[in-house]
Amino acid sequence: MSKPLSGRKPSAKREAILDAAQVVFLDVGYAAASMDGVAARAGVSKATIYAHFTSKDQLFSAVIQRRCERSEAFQSIDSQGDVRAVLTGVARRLMTLLLSPEALAMYRLVVAESLRQPDLARAFYDSGPAAGKAQIAAIMADLADRGELVLDDPWVAADQFIGLLRTDLFMRTLLGLPLRDGQTLDGVTVGAVDVILRAFGPKR
Amino acid sequence: MSKPLSGRKPSAKREAILDAAQVVFLDVGYAAASMDGVAARAGVSKATIYAHFTSKDQLFSAVIQRRCERSEAFQSIDSQGDVRAVLTGVARRLMTLLLSPEALAMYRLVVAESLRQPDLARAFYDSGPAAGKAQIAAIMADLADRGELVLDDPWVAADQFIGLLRTDLFMRTLLGLPLRDGQTLDGVTVGAVDVILRAFGPKR
DNA sequence: GTCTATAGCATGATAGAC
DNA sequence: GTCTATCATGCTATAGAC
Numbered sequence: 001m002s003k004p005l006s007g008r009k010p011s012a013k014r015e016a017i018l019d020a021a022q023v024v025f026l027d028v029g030y031a032a033a034s035m036d037g038v039a040a041r042a043g044v045s046k047a048t049i050y051a052h053f054t055s056k057d058q059l060f061s062a063v064i065q066r067r068c069e070r071s072e073a074f075q076s077i078d079s080q081g082d083v084r085a086v087l088t089g090v091a092r093r094l095m096t097l098l099l100s101p102e103a104l105a106m107y108r109l110v111v112a113e114s115l116r117q118p119d120l121a122r123a124f125y126d127s128g129p130a131a132g133k134a135q136i137a138a139i140m141a142d143l144a145d146r147g148e149l150v151l152d153d154p155w156v157a158a159d160q161f162i163g164l165l166r167t168d169l170f171m172r173t174l175l176g177l178p179l180r181d182g183q184t185l186d187g188v189t190v191g192a193v194d195v196i197l198r199a200f201g202p203k204r
Numbered sequence: 205m206s207k208p209l210s211g212r213k214p215s216a217k218r219e220a221i222l223d224a225a226q227v228v229f230l231d232v233g234y235a236a237a238s239m240d241g242v243a244a245r246a247g248v249s250k251a252t253i254y255a256h257f258t259s260k261d262q263l264f265s266a267v268i269q270r271r272c273e274r275s276e277a278f279q280s281i282d283s284q285g286d287v288r289a290v291l292t293g294v295a296r297r298l299m300t301l302l303l304s305p306e307a308l309a310m311y312r313l314v315v316a317e318s319l320r321q322p323d324l325a326r327a328f329y330d331s332g333p334a335a336g337k338a339q340i341a342a343i344m345a346d347l348a349d350r351g352e353l354v355l356d357d358p359w360v361a362a363d364q365f366i367g368l369l370r371t372d373l374f375m376r377t378l379l380g381l382p383l384r385d386g387q388t389l390d391g392v393t394v395g396a397v398d399v400i401l402r403a404f405g406p407k408r
Numbered sequence: 409g410t411c412t413a414t415a416g417c418a419t420g421a422t423a424g425a426c
Numbered sequence: 427g428t429c430t431a432t433c434a435t436g437c438t439a440t441a442g443a444c
Contacts, residue, residue, distance in 0.1 A: 013409080029316060031235030035438070045411050050439060052409095112233060112316030114379045121379040129375055160399055163367040171333055175318045175325040195364055198403040217427080239420060249429050254421065256427095 014052050016042045022063045026105040030060060030113055057117065064110060064120050068127035077135070079142040086143065087161075087196060090136055091189040095165055097132075099173055099185070107174065133158050149200045157200060164192035218256050220246045226267045230309040234264060234317055261321065268314065268324050272331035281339070283346040290347065291365075291400060294340060295393040299369055301336075303377055303389070311378065337362050353404045361404060368396035 020042035024033045035056060039046040053059040077093070079086050097103055106124070114121035137158035143149040151157045169188050172179055224246035228237045239260060243250040257263040281297070283290050301307055310328070318325035341362035347353040355361045373392050376383055 011409090029320070032320070034436075036436080046438090047412080047440080048410055056438070108315050108318070111312050111378060114312070116233065116236070118380055121381060125375070125379055125381055129372070133372065156395055159371045160368050160395065163369070163371040164364050165367070166370065167363045167367040168333070168337065171329070174315060175329055176322055177325060177329055191360055191364065192367075195399065195403045199399045200402075215427090238418080240418085250420085251422075251430085252428055260420065 011052075013042075013044055013048060017044060017049055017052060017059070018063055018066060020044075021059055022067065025060060025063055025109060026102060030109055033060075035059075060109075060113070061117060061120055064106070065123050067106065068123050071127050071131070077139060079139045083143055083148040083201070084193060084197060086139065087193045088189060090139060091161070091165055091192055092185070094132065094136070094162065095185050095189055098166065098170060103128075104174055129162075133162060136161060147202060149196075150202055151200055157196070161192065161196055164195055165189070215256075217246075217248055217252060221248060221253055221256060221263075222267055222270060224248075225263055226271065229264060229267055229313060230306060234313055237264075239263075264313075264317070265321060265324055268310070269327050271310065272327050275331050275335070281343060283343045287347055287352040287405070288397060288401065290343065291397045292393060294343060295365070295369055295396055296389070298336065298340070298366065299389050299393055302370065302374060307332075308378055333366075337366060340365060351406060353400075354406055355404055361400070365396065365400055368399055369393070 017038065021033075021038045024038050024041060027033075028037075033056075035046050035049060038059070039049055042049075049059065053062060077086075077090060106128075110120060110124040114124075133155070137154045140149060140151060140157050140161070141154035144151045144154060149157070165188060167188060169179065169183055169185070172183075221242065225237075225242045228242050228245060231237075232241075237260075239250050239253060242263070243253055246253075253263065257266060281290075281294060310332075314324060314328040318328075337359070341358045344353060344355060344361050344365070345358035348355045348358060353361070369392060371392060373383065373387055373389070376387075
């Protein structure tokens with residue numbers, strides 16, 4: 001937490017521990033995860049874990065931090081082309097990311113522990129929601145520059161676009177509930193893009 | 205879980221246990237909550253808790269279920285009057301509800317435990333998100349009937365309206381992060397209403 | 409650094425008296 | 427139903443050998 005983890009410490013065992021811990025935490029949650037379980041999966045003794053990490057909390061923190069550093073969101077999105085096509089592409093990528101089992105598991109974990117571990121909440125927010133929003137805002141600003149959208153504030157618009165995508169479908173998936181009939185990723189995507197275009201499209 | 209809790213069992217102690225458990229769970233989370241802590245706060249011995257509830261899981265479940273049954277969402281909203289005023293009123297109520305400390309704490313708990321306790325996730329979803337969405341859909345359908353909105357599907361529109369409100373402000377609050385400068389409940393509310401009116405307003 | 413073995417503790421859950 | 431007292435488990439964390 002206080003030590004910058006970017007020092008030279010690839011130490012195979014350390015990585016093995018982190019890999020194992022990630023699987024266990026994301027799988028069963030923080031509370032149900034046991035150090036014994038992590039040790040077993042990593043093929044390492046519990047004492048070795050404590051040689052590398054000071055506590056379960058800190059191990060958990062390291063796992064999330066590492067995953068946050070590695071997250072790349074959407075690197076290659078070109079904002080050229082038809083507005084609708086660009087927005088649809090962005091939306092589809094974001095939806096796929098949001099609904100991926102790993103992202104959902106991370107979200108469940110971090111939300112639950114956010115009050116107990118504020119540093120973690122911050123790291124997650126910065127590398128997840130904030131990073132994604134920044135990229136989407138940049139793309140929307142581009143579209144606005146080209147006159148394809150009329151925006152007061154690209155950041156606000158990006159925020160709203162994301163909100164339009166994180167709707168009931170996301171909530172149900174997050175809670176592990178079955179989807180409604182006809183509730184599809186594409187439906188939500190198209191609906192969100194429609195609203196954005198009607199609200200911020202140039203033809204008004 | 206299998207027993208309908210509406211049987212005659214107000215049993216003062218039982219209520220005291222539920223009250224105490226609610227405070228403890230919402231306060232420190234499921235994992236960190238201890239039966240000893242609940243017992244102490246309820247002024248009851250641990251054995252008494254186990255006389256009424258079979259396990260920690262079931263106690264937790266009972267707490268959430270009870271809270272879900274009591275939730276009233278927004279009872280009295282009249283959809284008469286100016287469209288913008290109606291939508292703004294709805295939005296403000298929903299935002300206030302979503303951002304209330306108790307609702308946020310419930311959300312953190314249920315999300316974290318949703319996979320382990322699917323019944324709970326269902327109860328929460330039905331009495332929370334689903335109930336709220338139903339009310340908002342009804343109001344928007346009303347507005348559509350009056351020609352104030354042009355909607356394909358009020359349920360989809362309600363979903364999108366809610367999404368426009370659950371944006372970055374909500375995420376930051378949920379994670380316990382400080383809000384940005386100028387990031388206000390009113391700002392989000394007005395922004396969402398603007399988008400809905402531009403997308404679904406009659407003047408097009 | 410890594411292991412085996414174990415201490416120490418808190419917790420969830422129960423037995424038996426009242 | 428309710429209490430006091432206790433059990434059994436499983437967890438975090440450490441000691442000491444290699």
